[in-house]
Amino acid sequence: MTTHVKTIIKGNLATTVKTGGCGQCQTSCQSACKTSCTVGNQVCEK
Amino acid sequence: MLNISNYNIKKNVHIYRQGDLNIAYDVNSGSLHVIDEYTYSLIEDMIRLQDENNNLLDEEKLLFEAGKNIETAVKREILLELEQLQNQNLLFSQEVEEKEPHYPNQPLIKAICLHVSHDCNLRCQYCFAGTGSFKGKRELMTSETGKRAIDFLFKHNGNRQSCEVDFFGGEPLLNMPVIKELINYGKTVAQQAGKKIKFTLTTNAVLLDKITAEYLDNEGVSVVLSLDGRKEVNDRMRSFPNGKGSYDIIMPHILHFSQLRPGSSPYAVGQYYYVRGTYTRYNTDFYKDVLHMADLGIKRISVEPVIASPNDDYAFREEDIDKIKQSYDILGEKVLEYKLKGRGFSFFHFNAGLDEGPCLPKRLSGCGAGHEYVAISPDGSIYPCHQFVGQEDYKLGTVYQDNPLKEELIKKFRSAHVYNKNDCRMCWARYSCSGGCHAANVAYSGELTKVYPLGCELQKKRLEVAYYLKIKEAQLKETV
Numbered sequence: 001m002t003t004h005v006k007t008i009i010k011g012n013l014a015t016t017v018k019t020g021g022c023g024q025c026q027t028s029c030q031s032a033c034k035t036s037c038t039v040g041n042q043v044c045e046k
Numbered sequence: 047m048l049n050i051s052n053y054n055i056k057k058n059v060h061i062y063r064q065g066d067l068n069i070a071y072d073v074n075s076g077s078l079h080v081i082d083e084y085t086y087s088l089i090e091d092m093i094r095l096q097d098e099n100n101n102l103l104d105e106e107k108l109l110f111e112a113g114k115n116i117e118t119a120v121k122r123e124i125l126l127e128l129e130q131l132q133n134q135n136l137l138f139s140q141e142v143e144e145k146e147p148h149y150p151n152q153p154l155i156k157a158i159c160l161h162v163s164h165d166c167n168l169r170c171q172y173c174f175a176g177t178g179s180f181k182g183k184r185e186l187m188t189s190e191t192g193k194r195a196i197d198f199l200f201k202h203n204g205n206r207q208s209c210e211v212d213f214f215g216g217e218p219l220l221n222m223p224v225i226k227e228l229i230n231y232g233k234t235v236a237q238q239a240g241k242k243i244k245f246t247l248t249t250n251a252v253l254l255d256k257i258t259a260e261y262l263d264n265e266g267v268s269v270v271l272s273l274d275g276r277k278e279v280n281d282r283m284r285s286f287p288n289g290k291g292s293y294d295i296i297m298p299h300i301l302h303f304s305q306l307r308p309g310s311s312p313y314a315v316g317q318y319y320y321v322r323g324t325y326t327r328y329n330t331d332f333y334k335d336v337l338h339m340a341d342l343g344i345k346r347i348s349v350e351p352v353i354a355s356p357n358d359d360y361a362f363r364e365e366d367i368d369k370i371k372q373s374y375d376i377l378g379e380k381v382l383e384y385k386l387k388g389r390g391f392s393f394f395h396f397n398a399g400l401d402e403g404p405c406l407p408k409r410l411s412g413c414g415a416g417h418e419y420v421a422i423s424p425d426g427s428i429y430p431c432h433q434f435v436g437q438e439d440y441k442l443g444t445v446y447q448d449n450p451l452k453e454e455l456i457k458k459f460r461s462a463h464v465y466n467k468n469d470c471r472m473c474w475a476r477y478s479c480s481g482g483c484h485a486a487n488v489a490y491s492g493e494l495t496k497v498y499p500l501g502c503e504l505q506k507k508r509l510e511v512a513y514y515l516k517i518k519e520a521q522l523k524e525t526v
Contacts, residue, residue, distance in 0.1 A: 004085045004124045007136055008517045009400050011076025013409075013477065014135065014142045020405020021148065026244070026315075027157035027210055027419045028412070029431075029483075042404045043313045 022046060048129045048138060051105045056093045058141055060474035061086055064514040065379065070137060071513055073474050076400045077136040078513055085124050088113035144465050147411040153456055155202040156414070157210035159421040159432045160195055162187040162224055166217040167252050168292055170284045172324060172352045172360060178216035180423070180436040186221045187424040192228040194445040195422045200239055208242040213267075214421070214432055219253040229265050246270065248322075250284070251296040254303060263306045266317045271300045274323040275335020275349065282328060283360070301342060310346050312392035313399070320394060323349040326360035330369040333377040340384060340391040348394035351504055353486055362500060371507045378511040382518055398478070398512035409464075412480030416442065416459030420451075430459055433485030459484065462494035469497045479505045 025045050060071040061081070068086040070079040081089070091112040095103055103111075113121050131137035164185050166178025178184065199209050211232055213225055229245060236243035246268040254271070262269055273296060274280040281291025303319055310318035321344050325332035332349050339347050351370070354361035362370070377393060384390055403409075413419060416430030423435050426445040434440040442451040462484060470476045481487075482501050490498035 003127070004082045004120075005070070005127050005131060005137070006080045007077060007131070008080060008520045009076070009078040010136055011072070011078075011400050012135075013076035013403075013406055014074050014139065016405035017142060017145060017407065021407035022405075023154065023156070023418075024207060025404060025408060026208070027414060028408075042399050042408070043315060043402055044399070044404050044408075046405075 020044075020046075048109065048125050048132060049105075050092070050108065050138065053138065053141070054101055054472070055089065055096055055138075057472045057474065059089065059138060061089050061093075062510055064375075064510055065518075067514060067517060069510075069513060069517065071474065072137045072139050073477060074142050075135050075137075075139045076403065076477070077139070078400065078517060079131075079137055080517060084113075084116050084120055085128075088116060088121065088124055142406065146465060147407050147460070147463055149417065149460055150204070152204075153202065153417040153451060154204040154206060155199055155418060155420060156206050156208070157212065157419045158195055158199045159212045159214045159419070160187065160192060160228070161215060161421060161423045161432070161435060162192065162213050162218045162221040162228075163216035164424050165220055166215060166250070167220065167286065168217070168250050168284055169287050170250075172283055172326060172354060172358070174353060174433060175216060175435075180216075182423075182436055184216075185424045187224060189224045189227045189231075191422075191424065191426045191445065192224055193231050194426060196228065196232050196235055198422075198428075198445045200235055200241070203239075203241070206241070208244060209236065210244045210246070213245065213247040215248075217250055217252070218247055219249050219258065222253075222258065226261075229267070244268070248272070250292065251299040251303070252292060254296075254299040256302065259299070259303045259306060263303075263317075268314070268316075268318045269303060269307075269320075271296075271303060271319060271321045272323065273297070273300055273321050273339065274325070275329070275332065276338045279329045279332075279335055280323075283324070283326065297342075300344070304344050304346070308345070312346060312394075312397055314394075318346065320346045320348050322394075323347075324352050325349055325370075326352045326354070327362050327366050328360055330362075330366050331373055332370075333373045333380060336377055336393060337380060340380075340389070345391045346394070347391055350395075351501075353483075353489065355489075367500070367503060370504065374504075374507050374511050378515055381515060385522075395508045396512045396515050398509065398516055400513075400516060406477065409477040409480055411460075411463050413484070415484050417456045430455070431485060433483070434488075458494060467495045467497055469499075469502070473502070473506075475502070475506050475509055478509050 028042050058073045062069055068081045070081045095108055095112055164179050169177045203209055232243045248270040250272045277293040280293045284292045307319045321339055336347050336349055381393055421429045421432040421435050428442040429435045429440055442455055443449055464470045464476045464481045467481045470481045482497050484494050486498045486501050487494055
């Protein structure tokens with residue numbers, strides 16, 4: 001039982017180097033001027 | 047023992063305070079933690095010591111020197127917890143090996159931005175498109191050019207299952223007959239190819255009457271509607287050629303369309319609407335504009351900082367930055383407050399894909415402009431994205447010639463990823479923002495790989511609030 005650190009979200013980003021990259025996700029717009037999607041807040045479609 | 051030998055903590059663990067929380071974000075795993083005051087102070091001290099000693103301090107000495115004000119037994123407990131979390135790759139996790147994104151030889155285009163109109167019925171002061179004409183002549187795209195553009199998309203789409211077409215301008219609704227023809231054409235071509243096609247349209251809503259709105263809704267077109275917020279804020283920037291503000295005309299149209307799509311995804315998935323505004327130095331209190339929209343019942347809101355030349359009167363100045371950050375702080379609290387009152391709305395840039403977010407290869411490469419995504423101007427010229435349209439140095443080709451796209455330019459855009467941007471390599475936000483907008487970087491520095499610092503500042507602030515809200519939402523779920 002931890003007392004000083006409470007984990008809220010367990011990510012596994014590093015492992016997606018091997019599993020990701022299928023490219024099926026929708027396009028993102030980094031300027032967000034079109035609000036189509038920005039990388040950081042995109043959802044993986046896999 | 048916590049292993050921090052050759053481990054740059056500031057680069058890989060971001061700690062910050064937001065609202066009533068101390069937060070630790072683990073960059074390489076994308077994990078989020080709430081830490082107590084002791085842990086915050088210990089990590090902060092470790093970062094300070096690394097900075098002061100240029101990261102050359104021996105691991106044991108660093109752990110000994112840091113947190114000297116913390117009781118030994120407490121410090122030991124914290125270090126043990128951190129070690130356990132490190133073993134699970136959740137905090138102080140191993141740094142991701144730098145691997146460049148891999149692409150096929152020929153670019154696979156998955157989305158096109160069709161500039162169906164280089165004309166506009168508004169004269170917004172901050173328009174990056176030169177009030178619609180992109181500094182060229184005012185013209186509309188013909189259906190022939192549009193069809194060639196769609197053919198180009200399907201020809202270069204490889205084995206991707208979906209294709210995306212965005213109707214953009216200027217004001218695309220000025221060319222409605224061609225849009226209708228292209229929607230029909232795109233659907234037919236997609237069906238023949240056994241693929242899905244997704245349409246989006248970005249409009250100022252002036253011509254979005256009921257018939258047009260229902261047509262777009264029925265055809266499954268996702269729509270981004272432009273509105274800056276309060277009447278006086280909107281009308282200062284978004285006016286007709288005669289100087290009259292647009293608010294009174296567009297607001298009923300926007301409300302009507304938003305009511306047609308009550309189930310729109312906050313993450314812009316499927317068929318959605320988003321109301322999208324721009325803030326400038328005249329409304330650094332833009333949270334009031336977001337709340338104005340939310341109070342009118344709009345649920346999907348995105349308001350972004352203006353991109354401007356330093357000479358523009360509405361461009362941000364150094365003294366505005368704190369006010370802008372404060373606005374994001376207030377907005378974060380308001381998002382929570384409205385949610386608790388049952389009047390929740392989503393602010394696009396407070397969405398954060400962490401556990402279900404995009405993979406690392408996607409995060410490294412960013413928007414894909416210039417090789418996965420291109421913009422096509424009314425005359426059929428192909429550019430890396432809508433922001434580059436009209437800049438001859440960035441012209442990739444044309445839909446009227448079967449020549450391959452300019453290889454050199456494609457290479458340049460493909461290599462403009464996080465690992466090739468010096469300012470990004472050490473930044474904790476590197477896997478969330480992908481090095482920012484190419485066009486904003488070029489506008490600022492003339493180079494794709496040199497980032498726009500103000501953009502970075504604001505992006506980091508938005509991420510901090512976004513992660514804070516993720517935690518608050520998780521805590522709310524726990525208490526329900």
